[in-house]
Amino acid sequence: MIKTDVSNIHRTNKTYWDENGNDFLESIVLPYYGCNTLTENELNLFGDVAGKKFLDIGCGNGESLKYHGNNKAAELWGIDISQNQLEKAAKCLSESGYAAKLICGAMEDEHKLPTDYFDYVYSIYAIGWTTDLQGTFNRVASYLKKDGIFIFSWSHPIHMCVAFEEDKAFFKNTYFDETWSQRDLDGKNILLCSRKISTYVNALAKAGFVIEQLVEQTNDETLQLTGELSDWTKKSQMVPLTAIFKARKL
Template sequence: MNIESLKINKESWEKSAKRFYGRNPLPEYGPMAPREEQMNLFGKVANLKVLDIGCGSGHSLLYMGERGAGELWGIDLSENQINAAKTLLKKQGFLVRLFQSPMETNPGLPLNYFDVVYSIFAIGWTTDLDQTLENVHSYLKPGGIFVFSWEHPLHSRVKHEEGSFIFNKSYQEEGPYDHEFWDTQAIMQQFKVSTYINKLINAGFKIEEVIEEVYSEEEDLQRHVNRWYSFEKAQLIPTTLIIKCSKLQFDEELEK
């Protein structure tokens, strides 16, 4: 866990929380990505215990609550995001347990407890992916599912210049980077698709689905003009990586 990067990112999010209020929550997984109603990755969540990693303003938890989830839990690095989530969910009448904490540490969450853990466009903010996945695995019941989305690793490797798309960085290059399009300094993590998959397997997960498809509607033509996620670029490079996996059952662990 990189304490300095966490400090930088917390300060950045405290300043940016209002700008990202309600931005791309479930049923969205990311810009120009398929939505939950198309993929049904969670299935029925009625009465299930769910945990949101990087819960932001709480809108994804609201989505789960409206679909009858039994318990709503969330964790986020930003105090402003946690306060926004508390206000939103209380206003809608939902009981929620929220923790202001980095995802790399367990702030007091129960172990082997949750049916569903998910993270919508937040996992790339971790400073320690191995520890974060180990934590998620420990929170889930055997057989529980983990779904996350993040910017596709190819997306930041390709740049649009003078009408052409060129590779400006190697896909093989992994590790922390200072995002050039963020308003304030922000340290994110770059990993290959294979790295995510292998680290999930090593943490004790079974991969269920990997989604890289691009889905766009007419409104996306205007919504993403001249932005980091452009419609033109999405025709060549996926914007979003979505992975669904499950915590291995005890007997499956013994067979490994």
Template sequence: MKHINGGFRLSTDILEQNKKSWDKVAYHFNGKDALPSYGPFAQTEDELKLFNEIKNKKILDIGCGSGHSLRYMADKGAIELWGIDLSETQIEIARETLKDLNANLFCSPMEKDIGIPKQYFDVVYSIYAVGWTTDLAATFDLLYSYLKPGGSFIFSWDHPLYVHLRSREGQILLEGSYQEEGVVNYPNFKGEEAPVTIPTRKMSTYINELIRTGFTIEAVIESDVSSVFDSVSEEASERYYSLFKARKFPTTMIIKATR
């Protein structure tokens, strides 16, 4: 892992690199990081109940991946399913996942306005995807514009401190500077030669950008371990995501806001 200071590279460079790498590793994520899950070891939607009633609602998934979150929404009675993802391979997988449904799927960066209807959706959400954006302000402005007045935006992402945590010999250590925002470069994503660049931001940056955009924040959740792991024991682990770490520090932040 390499921290790159002094600001982002050109966002187009990052997007092109990340798209190629996501196309290569997409198969690792078929059915992963999808509702009702909000993130590794975190409480699920069945526990948090952030979405309320979905029946007859118009839904937009940002970073729709393999389409399994949209499948979840269809099972809850959503009347329209829309999704965008940076990876063409992910979109192809999502089309297969949703082949028996009428889903509107688009391959595009979330930062780009591709003509998604404005003031149209009851719910916009993003499960472990919105943090990939190279332009948080532009992305939040777009997501706000897609929602009807009173509509909800719900997203989850790594807890902003989690990237700095290391587990060594049963202790949790802080590495690097939380105060210094920038990007992290991983030369090998999912163990493959697939370089990705991921922005690092403070939690206050996400919250303040939501406020600036005009959202009203309804809930900020620093995840606890889901009850499904109550009977699971685990020794100290140095893996990036581990139950050992999750029981000591939240893996995930989950925020609900309304227009």
């Protein structure tokens, strides 16, 4: 268990993203919401985005912003804790002919972003890095217009506490543990905590959102696979790996 030292958490995780980046994680940029889950092409959570204003929380290398640019979004904004990632995003978007306003900093901090301004705020596999979930959701709500949409995906908490070995799934830790801990990602240390589904639901409600959709399904292609499968694939056929929320600001 790690004491919630916000500055240490930010420093550790920022170092990881500065040094490693997410170029190899193709499954966490739109149209993908995460590994082995349904895609935006299937879910159509955003709908017609032409002429809309977007803010990407944890925008990474900019591929998700480019996705919306390709669908004729009017404005592209992004926040990321890693300057290295923002440089990749700027390059990605510039090469595609898109301008974007990119801000370096933690998603839970004040960045003097416009309020009641965006049609969509979204986060693809980044929201779980926040050290202040309620504060982050409150800020997201302030950025959005009335009836604006907030869409985010993150590791499903069941996935984070279930392991799979020899064709059997078992709990490796309690679902209710929301303390911060050190984890290994590609041989590097990061600091994360798992949060219950109810934690996300209650924080969204307190911030003034109504949930319109919660997606937990593994994609059909994975569910239909048979034969010699990896433990990862077998696990995704038994428990959800990703949770996707769509909420509307009241």
